[in-house]
Amino acid sequence: MALKQHFILLCFFTSCFKSLTADTTNSSFTLKTFGQRSTFDSLLSLYGGAKVVNGGQSLQLTTGRVIYKNPIKFYSGTPKKLVSFSTYFEFSMTSGFHGDGLAFVVFSGRDDLFDGNGSFGVSNRGGVKFLSVEFDTLMDDKYKDINGNHVGIDLSSFVSLKVVNLSSVDLGLNSGTRLQVWIDYEAGSRRMEVRVNKFGENRPVDPLLFGEIDISKIWPENDGFFVGLSSFNGNDSSQRCNVYSWSFKTRQQPDWMHSDPLDPVGFKGKGKEIKVHKENDCVLWIVSALILGIGFGALGSFVGMLMWTVFARRRPIAPEENAVKPVVKV
CATH class of the missing domain: 2.60.120.200 (Jelly Rolls)
Structure with a gap:
């Protein structure tokens, strides 16, 4: 669930980043x-x-x-x-x-x-x-x-x-x-x-x-x-x-x-x-930092869940010297 939320946030900020970098004004031209x-x-x-x-x-x-x-x-x-x-x-x-x-x-x-x-x-x-x-x-x-x-x-x-x-x-x-x-x-x-x-x-x-x-x-x-x-x-x-x-x-x-x-x-x-510094540059830096932060957060959550799955939920195995010896009936 946490990974899904991080992924949604990452997509949202990526779309915001693209919209900010697009030139949608009519006040710029180059000939x-x-x-x-x-x-x-x-x-x-x-x-x-x-x-x-x-x-x-x-x-x-x-x-x-x-x-x-x-x-x-x-x-x-x-x-x-x-x-x-x-x-x-x-x-x-x-x-x-x-x-x-x-x-x-x-x-x-x-x-x-x-x-x-x-x-x-x-x-x-x-x-x-x-x-x-x-x-x-x-x-x-x-x-x-x-x-x-x-x-x-x-x-x-x-x-x-x-x-x-x-x-x-x-x-x-x-x-x-x-x-x-x-x-x-x-x-x-x-x-x-x-x-x-x-x-x-x-x-x-x-x-x-x-x-x-x-x-x-x-x-x-x-x-x-x-x-x-x-x-x-x-x-x-x-x-x-x-x-x-x-x-x-x-x-x-x-x-x-x-x-x-x-x-x-x-x-x-x-x-x-x-x-x-221009405002667009400042905004791009902020959005880039947010995207990187969310990306690293999602990666950290994924690694944490993976480690927990591998190690925390693994059944303990008794060492050989403490293994239970079988009972032999006479």
Whole structure:
């Protein structure tokens, strides 16, 4: 009976483990190319002059944008908690005049964000809320741009909260070089990090720039949010912007994660990248430990019952020297 109960529990936790490892959310996608039209159409929408080129090897966003179709929930659980997200994409831009560059944009579905006339094709009208990371190739004095080769974190305005000169790390946006970008937002620390490197190079340990942004104060409601890549270059622009791959994923914030912003100075110079444990990893460790514990418990019970059957229930045999001698009748 005990073995049967252990076996039932083992099957139950195994099924839970499988359900936790399955990707059942609609907030994650990976497109290494854009050649599979059915997959592409089910995930992404093209607007403006955006189009698939080079036989599906890239998207051209010279004057257009690509938006992930499914609304993303930035809050989950009970009570509602902000989730973290990460995105990765590869792109290149050719040199040209009157080109804004490229921007990764997060926006609410209720906002009329894109009007085709603002920087990167994004409206800058008052009251429109958005979060973006801009890869700017146009120095615009009204936005206090530092040069025509910078990366900035923007919050409902193209006057960047944080900005960095890409020339300082020997990278050029409009050089035609294929670049790769990692953007990570950690809900626990309210911290956004941006990393950039040449295609084929490793992900940098230290972020190129970072900023503390509390999304819960920008969008306190649990509305559907959208993410996209947008570019806008004037009709007389000769700049070309191509995107070669794009992926995006969300992950829940662990209950035990520190809620205050991390101090980046305390980690500087360690030589190794600080890795934040994800909630899924924690859950998997817990479930794995339970499965192992139950498995060893069931094995121990089986061995114990076997030993009891072999030894405890075995009839004692009298030793030879104490054996009963037969009675001989005369």
